[in-house]
Amino acid sequence: MPNDPASLSHTDRRIVSRALNYQAPWLDPAEPVTLCHLLRAAGRNGDREEIAVRLTELGYVVPPAGQLASVTDDDVMMISRDGDGLQPWITPEDHSFRGHVLSVARRLELPPAVIAARLAELDFPAPDPGSFPDEITDADRDLARRRDGGGRWIADDDPVPLVHVLAALERQMPKKPQEAASAIVAACERLGRLGYRVDPGAAEVTADDVLLVSRELDGQAPWLPAGDEPVPLHHVLRFAQAHDRDPNEVAARLGRLGHHRLPEGPLVDSVTGEETELLGHGWGGGGRTWLAQDDPDRFPHLVAVGAATGKAPAEIARCLRTLGFTVPEEELPARTTESDRPLISGRTLAGAGNWLSRTQPVPVGHILHNAHARGASTASVLARLTELGYSRLPAIPDLRLTDDDLPLISERGDGSTPVLGDTVPYGRLVRAAAATGTGPREAAVRYRELGYTDVVLPHGPLPDSVTEGDADLITTDTGWLAPDEAVPVPFVVRRAHAEGIGPAGIVRRLRALGFHDVPDALPDTPHPADLVMISEGAKPGGDLLPLTGVPAHHILRAAHTADVSPYDISRRLIALGYTPEVAPHPDDEVICSANGDGRAPWPWGSEGLGHVLLLAKVLGRTPQDVNARRAALGYGERQLPDAGGFEDGDMVLLSENLDARGPWLRWGTDPSWKHVLRAARITGRDPRQIVERLRLLGHAADVPSALGVDDLVLLEVMPDDPRSVDTAGILSVATRTGRSPAEVAARLRELDIEVPDLDYPARRPAPRTPRAGRSV
Helix, strand or coil: CCCCHHHCCHHHHHHHECCCCCCCCECCCCCCCCHHHHHHHHCCCCCHHHHHHHHHHCCCCCCCHHHHHCCCHHHHHHCECCCCCCCCECCCCCCCHHHHHHHHHHHHCCCHHHHHHHHHHCCCCCCCHHHCCCCCCHHHHHHCECCCCCCCECCCCCCECHHHHHHHCHHHCCCCHHHHHHHHHHHHHHHHHCCCCECHHHHCCCHHHHHHCECCCCCCCCECCCCCCCCCHHHHHHHHHHCCCCHHHHHHHHHHCCCCCCCCCCCCCCCCHHHHCCCEECCCCCCCEECCCCCCCHHHHHHHHHHHHCCCHHHHHHHHHHCCCCCCCCCCCCCCCHHHHHHHECCCECCCCCECCCCCCCCHHHHHHHHHHHCCCHHHHHHHHHHCCCCCCCCCCCCCCCCCCHHHHECCCCCCCCECCCEECHHHHHHHHHHHCCCHHHHHHHHHHCCCCEECCCCCCCCCCCCHHHHHHCECCCCECCCCCCCCHHHHHHHHHHHCCCHHHHHHHHHHCCCCCCCCCCCCCCCCCHHHHCEHHHCCCCCECCCEEECHHHHHHHHHHHCCCHHHHHHHHHHCCCEECCCCCCCHHHHCCCCCCCCCCCCCCCCCHHHHHHHHHHHCCCHHHHHHHHHHHHHCCCCCCCCCCCCCCHHHHHECCCCCCCCECCCCCCCCHHHHHHHHHHHCCCHHHHHHHHHHCCCCCCCCCCCCHHHHHHHCCCCCCCCECCHHHHHHHHHHHCCCHHHHHHHHHHCCCECCCCCCCCCCCCCCCCCCCCCC
16 A cells, blocks of 8 residues: 555545445555546545545556546446436446446436446446447336346346346236237347347247236236245146146246246146145135145145035045145044134134144133134034044033133133133233132132133232232233242332332232232332333333443433432432442532522533532532532533632633523633623723633633723624624614714724724714603
8 A cells, every 4th residue: 555544534545445435445556546436536526636636645546637637527427326426336346237327328318328438438347338229218227127126227147037027017017918928028129129138938928928927827916936936836736727738848838937946846747627626725814825835734724625625634635745745644634624714723822823733732722712612512622623633632621611701711801812822821810800800819710610720820818809900000011920020120110100109009019919029118109200210211111221330321311301300310219229320429419400509400411610610619519529520420521620729700700691600601612702891890800811710711712902891882782702893783883882983993993803994984873862751
């Protein structure tokens, strides 16, 4: 490198990085800088010559000045990816220059050959200009646009697949297959004239091919997916049967059309309509569900097809194996009916999937729900499931569910699905007890009578009765509190806030309900800011704050949001079981207050040196102590100025209203001339003494050498620290101060304030006549 990039300025690092992103890879000093790099670095509004000069100074070889001078605004548009002269830019590594040429040609209304030739001159690997037609249309450009989300334009060198042509023509695709085939062939021919290579199969599409590549075999979208996606076996068989073709020939034709993941073969040489009826069923909802070649849901398929056709599942399985489907030899029921559908469906259970597995245990709730739905006994449901091949069944007493029992097994308690599987959570048990007017133990007895063996109950005494409020109390965002797990502090605080009581009241109710691992010693009284202070970012409803290491800046944010003292926030958090990074101190209430009185308002940011001096005076502590404490409390580090000690009058100088109270001059701000003169008038000191003291206090004050306290009359009616005043301003000041325009202009010039060079009137304005009805 001519210069180490790490030693270069931010701007220089950008222009020597190949991607203009301030990072390696860097330009090679042994190679001349390309014209396209200069164009990209300058963009539409940058100075190309200036960048070239800077690269030369850095040791790089740039294009000759004459070549750089030949660049036009059109060139900049040509190298921008969107053709608008703005980032992002095309790069020599792109693989879709042909589409870019077509797009820019349409935008600039130039022949594509001209665009391609110019890009080549700009050191881009553009396609041969002779490979483009003389004229193109918007439709040509759109034909080259990718439709699969993999980039903007189709690749220059890869054959264009049929799926791209189908996607490009989707909105204009004719309804009739023959006309659709003609439109596809015409589009392929047009792609060829634009210089693209088209997949041979796409260029010879027939009407039958249009039907073949459509998912519903109707010649319309949706189409079979791209060539690297598998073609379903049922699709091949259905087309073969509908058109009296050999399935192997159909698969071969799909391969010719660009589909490479074909069903494993060899396939049967023919298929009948009766056989294709076995390939799909209507039990899936939302249309027909087709069997995949190696389908994990083959058993539900056999049951559904058996119910629809009246055929035995074993016979269906043999036929499907003959057709090429993977259907293992296994025990199957003799017959199936439509009533078997809910028995094998998993939709009664939360998270169970569409179908119950024959290798997994069947939940109790599934049996009970189906028994009630069929108006049958649980024994008959168990018997039918056994016939269907389900062997892992629960031991349930033979009973018939009543309408009163149905809400008990419902997760929501309203009789709907999903139902409780094998476990009755304690919260659900409490909800059931509240609904039936019993206690948790009595409700547990009824669940066990229904066949549930995993009924969650806490150890120890439980209440004889519960309410809906008790059930609400132990409800969480994802389910129910577990009685054998620790109850989190944030849960207690949120429930207490929702009910308007102190957290200790929630803990007592949880203990009465059998929860033992609950937070101790929480406050009895509610606090309106509880949710604010336990939430990240002081935003209730968001993420919860960790119990340990509560940062100081969070306490300040919570105090600002809730309009509460940071000291109170810290103490409340400790009472709730949280540990702040900085332990609260009683002085914090004063230190965090705006007026040093331990009362609101509670500023969030740093108020200025005057505020620190006020707090130090109120607390009888040094400014250094107060400043360090404020830094620890999250107000930020501030370096106190070396003023040779602080004086009693400093607070007056540092207060905006010169009354030793807030608001204060902010750290490092430049006081106005008015402030200096007002301070001089109040203190009786010379303005230059005020300036010197303010500088020692960290404020870059400055006033003209001629400025005096008498000038305050002028400045009070003017903007702060004017550098120039126009004629209208001079006349306004003269009118408001009773001076002549000439006097005003002369004094302003003495104060180094620029005024128009005019001959101003020396006559003073006449005194104003008092308005009628007012005393003079």
